[in-house]
Amino acid sequence: MMKQQSLATELPYVSTRKVREQPILRRPHRTNPIVWCGAILCLIFSLLLIFFGVATLIVFLDIKPRIPVFDIPAASLNLIFFDSLECFNGDFTFLTNFSNPNRKIDVRLEHVEIELYFSNSLLATQALMPSTERQGKARTVSVHMISSLVYLPPNLAIELRKQVQSNRVTYNIRGTFRVRANLGLIHYSYWLHGRCQLEMSSPPTGVLLARSCRTKR
Structure with a gap:
């Protein structure tokens, strides 16, 4: 009889512990649109910089400028x-x-x-x-x-x-x-x-x- 009572008292404790260990699901965090705009602008600026650098190099190789x-x-x-x-x-x-x-x-x-x-x-x-x-x-x-x-x-x-x-x-x-x-x-x-x-x-x-x-x- 005493064993049954102790078993009965332990079961709720185990059940409560399992419930607490279950992960809590959260809603996914959405990226701020300002961050996306900043990233796109940085990409465009980098591409323009590369383009003008290559264009300048081509012009210099073609014209071969000399000093006065x-x-x-x-x-x-x-x-x-x-x-x-x-x-x-x-x-x-x-x-x-x-x-x-x-x-x-x-x-x-x-x-x-x-x-x-x-x-x-x-x-x-x-x-x-x-x-x-x-x-x-x-x-x-x-x-x-x-x-x-x-x-x-x-x-x-x-x-x-x-x-x-x-x-x-x-x-x-x-x-x-x-x-x-x-x-x-x-x-x-x-x-x-x-x-x-x-x-x-x-x-x-x-x-x-x-x-x-x-x-x-």
């Missing part, structure tokens, strides 16, 4: 004068030549700065107006640089005097240009650096004897 070339075909050294041992005065005129070797691309020089050096000492600087260089065309610009009471270290002042006496003066021209190129709807910009070393005869009738120019990015 900076050169100085002529120059005139008019004056070199020292007020004192280290105070330099000078008058120098030269022609700059900008040529666009590309046959299918126009380029625009948006920022042009020209600097005149003796050795590593700056003698004068000048900014030029922006200009557009057409396909396969070249343009020359006259640049007149005047130096007034420019300080030169004693060793460079002595060296410049020696060069004037030997009738062979070496000047350096440095040009910095910001170039903008147009490939239809594609536009890109980059910086160019032109370097020219000029050998001049002595003033007041100094003429260009030799030059070495290069242009690099």
Whole structure:
């Protein structure tokens, strides 16, 4: 009799435990439409980015763009004068030549700065107006640089005097240009650096004897 009572008391307990262990079913959570829109927009943007990247690569391989070339075909050294041992005065005129070797691309020089050096000492600087260089065309610009009471270290002042006496003066021209190129709807910009070393005869009738120019990015 006691066994039957204990069995009767245990059965409801087992049944209740089984009921509690049954999983509770929940309604599936629906994704927010905003999340779907964001994912679709990201996919479209990625596809457009890949498309324009491939198109740009094809255009570059077909056109093979080249950088503009900076050169100085002529120059005139008019004056070199020292007020004192280290105070330099000078008058120098030269022609700059900008040529666009590309046959299918126009380029625009948006920022042009020209600097005149003796050795590593700056003698004068000048900014030029922006200009557009057409396909396969070249343009020359006259640049007149005047130096007034420019300080030169004693060793460079002595060296410049020696060069004037030997009738062979070496000047350096440095040009910095910001170039903008147009490939239809594609536009890109980059910086160019032109370097020219000029050998001049002595003033007041100094003429260009030799030059070495290069242009690099």
